[in-house]
Amino acid sequence: MSGFGEHSGYIFAAYGLSAVIVLAVVAWVLVDGRAQNRRLKDLEARGVRRRSAARRETTS
Amino acid sequence: MALLDLANPTRFMALADRVLPWLWSAAILVLGIGLYLGLFVAPPDYQQGETVRIMFIHVPAAWLSMFGYGLMAVSALGTLVWRHPLADVAARAIAPVGAAFTLIALITGSLWGKPMWGTWWEWDARLTSVLVLFLMYLGLIALWNAIEDPNRAGRVAAVLILVGSVNLPIIKFSVDWWNTLHQGASVFRMGGSTIDPSLLYPLLICAIGATLLFLALVIMAMKNEILRRRIRALRLVAASVPAGVAA
Secondary structure, eight states: OOTTGGGHHHHHHHHHHHHHHHHHHHHHHHHHHHHHHHHHHHHHHTTOBOHHHHHHHHHO | OOGGGGGSHHHHHHHHHHHHHHHHHHHHHHHHHHHHIIIIISOOBTTTBGGGGGHHHHHHHHHHHHHHHHHHHHHHHIIIIIOOTTHHHHHHHHHHHHHHHHHHHHHHHHHHHHHHHSOSOOOOHHHHHHHHHHHHHHHHHHHHHHOSSHHHHHHHHHHHHHHHTTHHHHHHHHHHHSOOSSOOOSSSSTTOOOSOHHHHHHHHHHHHHHHHHHHHHHHHHHHHHHHHHHHHHHHHHHHHOTTSBOO
16 A cells, blocks of 8 residues: 555554564463463362362361 | 452452453554554654654554563562562563563664664664663563572562663663664653644554553463462472362
8 A cells, every 4th residue: 555655664564563463462361361271170170179269168 | 449459369360350351442442543543644744754653653662661661660579578469470471561562662663763764773772772671571581481489480580670670761861861863752751742733642542552452461461370370389289189179
């Protein structure tokens, strides 16, 4: 697109690369979050509980 | 809710779950409006021409690169002085997001510099000090990953963060202290901004939107870090108590 004049390549590259970096961080946060949640559920499924959760169960 | 209440990671997770949808919505809306104004409504600059549009991402990214490190310095104090349970979690979550915004500032600055200065890079005080900031972010991420015990890693990293915070005034005042190719302050300066309102308002809207995006990413990364530490604690429990449930 020539709407931004002779330096449009620099402008598009700046916006494009910034979008790629931000999307990479968003993807990393989402993938990491899913991985941590999966690991936590695996542990809980094996009966490993936090001390506070175990204490709540014994008092109730 | 008192600040002390947020010291409880479980309460923080519940609050984050409530806040995040609103934060993401606001970030996308404000940043979208700011970028639309910056790209399609703001006029070309009388000197820079259309390349001024790169400023609408470069300047907020540069501000946030310093803002992120400033938050890490406050978190480092929280770790060393008040031993706040979430302080190191916050610092560790901010580092990759801060590094990403610093990288954006460096790349977009370079893409602006080539057509305006005639060079991709110049080893002047502002550019070099921001590159040092980026390397410090990477060094801290490496440090956290190199030490297995998160508490010990947090204390070591906190000391390094505070030592590295000396770079923040150097970045800010580098354009005043040394003769640099980079322009001086034009928004936050004595005597007011030198930028025309037609360019200033889209810039400020972009900065607010980028800040909301930054905070949303940091809060999500903090949630992940809390879960990572919870998993580590559970694995230690599982290793010490074969039956599974700790008393």
